[in-house]
Amino acid sequence: MKNMSLDEVDQVDRAVLPIGTDYPPGHVLDWHQHRRAQFLYGATGVMVVDTADGSWTVPPERAVLIPAATRHHVRMLGVSTRSLYIEPEAVPWWPDSCTVVDVPPLLRELLLTAVEFDADYALSGREGHITALLLHEIAEQSPLPFHVAIPTSAGLAAVCRGYLAAPDAGVTNAHWATETRMSERAFSRRFRSETGDSPAVWRARARLLAAVPLLRTASVSEVGSRLGYSSPAAFTAAFTRTFGRPPSRFAAHHRVPRGS
Structure with a gap:
């Protein structure tokens, strides 16, 4: 159908x-x-x-x-x-x-x-x-492993969804703690309890997930730079470590027949 x-x-x-x-x-x-x-x-x-x-x-x-x-x-x-x-x-x-x-x-x-x-x-x-x-x-x-958890608390969920919409390598735990009106220690503890990851680990994965749609129309170098990586090699290493395959496999010019 x-x-x-x-x-x-x-x-x-x-x-x-x-x-x-x-x-x-x-x-x-x-x-x-x-x-x-x-x-x-x-x-x-x-x-x-x-x-x-x-x-x-x-x-x-x-x-x-x-x-x-x-x-x-x-x-x-x-x-x-x-x-x-x-x-x-x-x-x-x-x-x-x-x-x-x-x-x-x-x-x-x-x-x-x-x-x-x-x-x-x-x-x-x-x-x-x-x-x-x-x-x-x-x-x-x-x-x-192409996912991130969303916290159950409304405030924490809001900062996470905002980050997914616009990943920013400059965001810190202090920024998020201020947004949610918590101390940095309390924020980090609660975030980990609700997602299973530290805020920094969560943001790193979210940035890499954001790379997947970007790779449809931009080069590996362009995507890495846009997401705040110091070099294409640094971006490729982080992506491969997280997802088990390099970002070049998801680039628009690279559509390898399945099974190859």
Whole structure:
């Protein structure tokens, strides 16, 4: 199914509903939730998925698993999606929070095939076997570290969301402590208790996540400089250490065929 609203087919008696959607550049899906779990694959572009608990940046040709009934917001940057909407009881192993995963060649080809099915596709034969295999392949994927937690406290959450919107290497713990009207020590202690990271570690990861969409249109050198790194080498080292692959792998000119 292509460019169809889930609401039009949600009640069809199928555990897995594949839908492909093409979005205009910069499209935003405002806060919403689905009754079903969602496997959201970006065949092109970058997605930024926000929930009350965190922010997930989904690089090109990756996907995010969104639990059923999770309120979320999605910013699409040149994205064409292939989604699976899945009845929760069909995937008892589904994660409790959003999770970014790789999409290897077999899973990608299964997705591209499945979105051509009708909503009431045959459960026996080829179509039923493909949707069953999709769930097996998704269950095999390991989480990728493209996310940051959002604190539960409103004040801390506000400074974090502000930073995600405009990362600034010059921001310090003292700045944030002043904004939240706490001592620096109390701020740092509370921040760590709510996110699991120190504020400095959190900001470093947030800056690197901000690099992923920027790399669509700018060079590694330009992105590193924009984010406050002293040199392209310093930026590349930090990015690779955090995400396990260099930023050049996400540059617009570098689209290596999957499986290579």
